Amino acid sequence: MNYNGFRYVFLENGATYDLDPSVLSQPLGTLNYNIQQDPKTYGSTDFAASFAVGGTVYQIDGYDPAFRLAVEWEGQYYIAQCVDTLDNTALELSTYFETAELKDRTEEVQICDHAGQSILSTLTGDDAEALISLLTQSISAELTNDQYQEIARAQRSGESYQLMFRLKDSTSYTMYVIPALSIVSAGDNRYLVPEEYAQDLKNVFSELPQTPLPMG
Structure with missing residues (x-):
């Protein structure tokens, strides 16, 4: 889904959520069919999607629409989450986390x-907050083909971890980290952890080895 310069995806591949209508704003608009991803095709406040076309878009009380929006379609509620900008402007991770x-x-x-x-480990309280603060130090990265190949090798060898943030509203936010390469993946973007924070990141995962994926 496209809206206001951002691209969204529906949580859990379009899973439905039991949202109370009282937490939704007045309707923001209606989803139109998205023929192409060119942001110039649509006005800044137009909604374009390839799923739930005809659905009504709402702001969720307490959520910045630049992070999440709700869609009501055929009596069911869905949640759309921002994953990138439409014009390839860098989506800074620290700003996104704050939003x-x-x-x-x-x-x-x-x-x-x-x-x-x-699940290899669960962090709560200060430990969870410390990891979030560490991740916000990440900066946008333009990776080379060689670096993408390194990422693929790291995923196969068990060096990539999925982080599942369990939120207070019973939803979750997911991202990926490869500590050995100081690489963070969030939404459709890749980030690098600066050298001065790289060892701190590695320390979080140092006792959480994984079994490499079987070779095909």
Whole structure:
């Protein structure tokens, strides 16, 4: 879904949520069919999507629309989450976390294997807050082909971790970290952890080894 210069995806591939209508604003607009991703095709306040076309878009009370929006379609409610800008402007992770109020909304952070099938550790309280603060130091990165190949190798060798932020509203936010490469993946963007914070990041995952994926 496109809106106001941002691109959104529906949580859990379009899962429905039991939202109370009282937490929704007045309707913001209606989803139109998205033929192409060119932001010049639509006005800054137009909604364009390839799912739930005809659905009504709402702001969720307490949420910045630059992080999440709700869509009502055929009597069901869906949540759309911002993952990138439409004009390829860098989406700074620190600003995004602040917009999402992630530090205040998070009850715990589950560190999982890359596929999210095994929980390796759970962080709460100060530990969770410290990890969030560490991640916000990440800066936008333009990666080379060689670096993308390194990412693929790290994922196969068990060096990539999925972070599942369990939020107080019973939803979650997911991102990925490769401590060995100081790389963070959030939404459709890649970030690098500056050298002065790289070891701190590695320390969080140092005792959480994973089994490499079987070779095909």
